[in-house]
Amino acid sequence: MADWVTETVAKIRRLQPRRVLEIGCGTGLLLLRLAPDCESYIGTDFSAAAIEFTGRQVHAGHLDKCVRLSCCEATGATGAAADGEVFDTVILNSVVQYFPSVHYLERVLEQALTVLAPGGRLFIGDVRHFGLLRVFHTDIELHHSPNEPNPDVLRSAVARRLAQDGELALDPLFFLAFARRFPQVRSVEFQLKRSPGHNELNRFRYDVVLRCAETSSAPATEELPWQADLDLDRLGDRLSEKAPGRLVLRQVPNTRIASAAVAARLMETEGTRGARELVEVAERAADGAIDPGLWSQWAAQRGYAVALSWNLDSREGGYDVLLERCAESNDTPPAPVFPFHGNLPLRDCADYGNQPLQALHQRHLTPNLQSHLLNRLPDYMLPSSITFLETLPLTANGKIDRRALPTPHSLRVEPDSGHVAPCNTVERALAGIWAETLTVERVGIHDNFFSHLGGHSLLATQLTARINDAFRAQLPLQWIFESPTIAEFAEAMTGHPALAERLERTAELLLSLDHLVAAEELEAVLQ
Helix, strand or coil, X not given: CHHHHHHHHHHHHCCCCCEEEEECCCCCCCHHHHHHHCCEEEEEECXXXXXXXXXXXXXXXXXXXXXXXXXXXHHHHHHHCXXXXXXXXXXXXXXXXXXXXXXXXXXXXXXXHHCEEEXXXXXXXXXXXXXXXXXXXXXXXXXXXXXCCCHHHHHHHHHHHHHHCCCCCECXXXXXXXXXXXXXXXXXXXXXXXXXXXXXXXXXXXXXXXXXXXXXXXXXXXXXXXXXXXXXXXXXXXXXXXXXXXXXXXXECECCCXXXXXXXXXXXXXXXXXHHHHHHHHHHHCCCCECHHHHHHHHHHCCEEEEEEECCCCCCCCEEEEEEXXXXXXXXXXXXXXXXXXXXXXXXXXXXXXXXXXXXXXXXXXXXXXXHHHCCCCHHHCCCCCCCCCCCCECXXXXXXXXXXXXXXXXXXXXXXXXXXXCCHHHHHHHHHHHHHHCCCCCCCCCCCCCCCCCCHHHHHHHHHHHHHHHCCCCCCHHHHHCCCHHHXXXXXXXXXXXXXXXXXXXXXXXXXXXXXXXXXXXXXXX
16 A cells, blocks of 8 residues: 555656645545645545545644645535636546446546646546456456366356446546547546556556647657567667667566466356366466566666556557656656557447446345245246346347356355354344345355455445444454454454443344344434
């Protein structure tokens, strides 16, 4: 996280912001670092608690004269500006993944452009890559189920993760399609994360800069497709011999993603390998890939500045590298800017993102469908599973392609030990909360939240919040990682000194009220 914040702040500072509007400032992670160098800085957030907290930090840092805060939704952020007020920099960092749809993001960006001064920049940080979403979830599933031999189980688990993904993800082409509608946007720059290590914050996410200013015409640029026999040593020799002014390397394999991308492709096209074999084959196929985090230091040592961008033709995380020879100077040269991709054939913006509300719709629609069918069909005709599709696969004649329909599978992976039902009121209450959070029919007390039930960090946060609301507690998120089964979690709660006296009684009330009770109502009942 420290590397992530440092890198993001450095990227925005290179834009030389003086008058800033930040949409989704949260608790001031960027604001408190950037505002001291600005003439004015407006921070907005829909969370009143976040704005209140940030306000205290602003006051403590003596930033009241340049910082103004406003509590509002992202679509109302431009209303925080005074009449006629414009900004040279608008920031949306690590917030667009929480937007409900592509269309909502379009509205926010359109409004941001109305308050952006000529020559201004719009920085959109920490965007999830829609084109790599299947690769991302394949990687997670192979990590959680490294010994799963059945390829059908693996594919089903990946499909479930995709269906339950509740965050917005965007293909880089979305920003090109959006910019094409607004002539004031003169360039679109994609920036890979360069922070060290391989983690979710830098493998599948990227930053975007929309510039409303003419970019200087680039000098002649040599292009070189990355080849299997090319490596950094040979490339260094080439730079020494020919000293090109500008050199673009196309489709450099990405070591952060390459093996997961190969595994995802093999899982879809072959479907015959278990998890262990998939990982082994994918790792061998990823030999020769280059870590994006290596380029900055490598290029500087050879007198070049470097910029990294996604390769827009690659579906396996390949990227492009632009090397520009530096003038003699002791100053750190600015990263060069890739030429604007202005002539690509593009579709509607909505085609370049997912539908994050689909998981929520599925969660509410499934029990309604089951209830509807239960009242109208005999037991033997009830479907054993319900599968949601964005579209039905069709043949060339426009009929449903039955062979292309996915195989229906349960929404969960049954553990080898079998189902063990809750044994007491606390375990039954917890099982109900877990089932609601994971949108599964039942949960055994020995089912692992992560490896058996498909949980992840976002669902762990939601689960902890629901348990805290239900039991009027302040249990830490770490508990679910340390005690990932209901049996372990219930035992940990039993040993909690603040819960011990009222735990059983609260669990009984939760069961009798079917979990549909607000915290204040539960408080009144207990009193």
